[in-house]
Amino acid sequence: MAIIGFHASHEQIPPSALLQHVQHAEQAGFAAAMCSDHLAPWSLRQGHSGHSWAWLGAALASTSLPFGVVTAPGQRAHPAVVAQAIATLGEMFPGRFWAALGSGENVNEHVTGEPWPDKATRERRLIESADVMRRLLAGEEVSHSGEIVVDGARVWSRPPEPPPLIGAAVSPVSAASHARWADGLITVAADGPALRDVLTAYRDAGGRGPVSAQLHLSWAPDERDALAIALDQWAYGTLGPPATWDIATPAEFDRRSVDVDEEAIRRAVTISSDLAVHVARVAEILDAGYDAVYLHHVGQEQSAFIDAFGERVLPALDRTLPGTTAAGDA
Template sequence: MPAHIGYAAMLERFPPAEAVELAALAERHGFAGTMASDHFQPWLPAQGESSFVWSVLAAIAARTTGDFGPGVTTPGYRMHPAVVAQASATLAAMHPDRHWLGIGSGEALNEHVVGRYWPEPPERINRMFEAVDLIKRLFAASIAGRDVRFAGQDFKLESARLWTMPEVAPPILVAAGGPVTAKRAGRTVDGLITTGAPGDDRLAVLLTKFAEGAREVGRDASRMPKVLQLHVSWAPTDEEAIANAVAEWPIAGLRIPRGDIRSPFDFEHVARTVRPDDFAGRMLIGADPDVHRAGIQRALDLGFDRVYVHQVGRDQRAFLEVYGREVLPGLHR
């Protein structure tokens, strides 16, 4: 069957109106949906943008017909989980069967700005799953037409319901970078999101652990969404593709943990150490569409049923044209 390949709209790189135009153009070239990044700040000062993802998603949904969702949003710092649930439910009510909610544990770059204590990774992951629990309960109660209360370790909710709610709650997908989180996601949510390149051995482990978690609660992981965000650098020449990766998206080449870095200017400083070799196994780079098609097909064969592609080069329109003509038609699940 045809593969589900979506477009990753990176809101830290393009003004919101242009991001909407690119998402609409991507659909005209054969991309099936849109994933939009949720940032308060860009990774690097040179990227220059960081619009509010919920506003942009509403505009993208109005201009397209495919699925859409935030690459991942992080409830509990900038926004309480109940507010995230309201934003998601509203989009799902406006566009039935199209919207999904991606949730992650967050990075200091975006979440520290409200001045709260920034916890260590295990605590961030526990907070994420507690936020998911709150959102799931709020969705279920609201569909049933009743109020719900919640009192957890990190979050509280007074008696409340969502008064605007779709007939079916949007699926919740959790971002996992490690096997423990992936297995927990398999037990508790509707699907998995991760990022990486097809040659990354870690991806197979995440899928295996996700399936194990699903089996533990009697669910079939083969029927659950498994989403990969894939960074690629396509350009007319290999040299230009490599140069674009280094200049535009050195984040993918960083070999240090990035969750605690708080400023785009700090990222700019550490990104100066990134060299072309650092992208090995982390990004599809090159001018040959066959290389890109083979890499994406490898991810599909591994078990991902949706891939959202982020082109790191600035020329998004040429990329969309080449992918639409020479990459997407040859892909299958």
């Protein structure tokens, strides 16, 4: 059963407005939602970054949607504290919450004052964090010493079934690595062959569970407006790893992406005023073998996007894709 979800972008929208948008998205027919756990936006023009865990409690309480969050335990947030947050949401809203774990970005993590580790160290830290968190969510008392240190931690309030811990990956190498510990995978939607490469690497390494993709898109009734929105709000997305992992400030992201042109932004964001283009793009991702697609309209104004996609994109996908259901049936 394919899921079309709504991505709630804390980096771009105040948390109060974002809560209204996710409620609107449910009413429009989106079947699920997700967000990312950021301390800083990617760009000074985005200008927001609400606390994802506080917001998720309100979002889960005021909708019936399942929710996920992409987070990076190990530096800014200790894995025992992240496990406690996951367990609390899982206990309050059984079966409706998952967390995807990644190795993080310096723009969010440098605030601790600790050195930003190299990629290999971050990957070791992630694997250790995932193991510690899984044990805590199972009710164990955990002590650990390695890239992270845990002293006699226990999570006391837990759901009967631990929420899934998903791997967040953008490359086949990371996807294969996550297969050792993850209950599923989420990635950023690239072109068709790249999407298949990530999925194949995960499955070939023994990866289990559902696979999802986050799709960055820009829509407006006028093509020029859709392009302008993407250039203003998501120019940083043309940079890619390792720059996106290592840059420390929104101002530096803006400096490095100041000269982004139309060709570059169209490689990073699906841009079109034609809703049929967006239907085809989502269908391409699902045809590649993905179980869910979370739509992220990169503009700060979300209401028109939610209405348009609820009225024309979601019903079109429901009609044309085998196994896709309307949100009311999910």
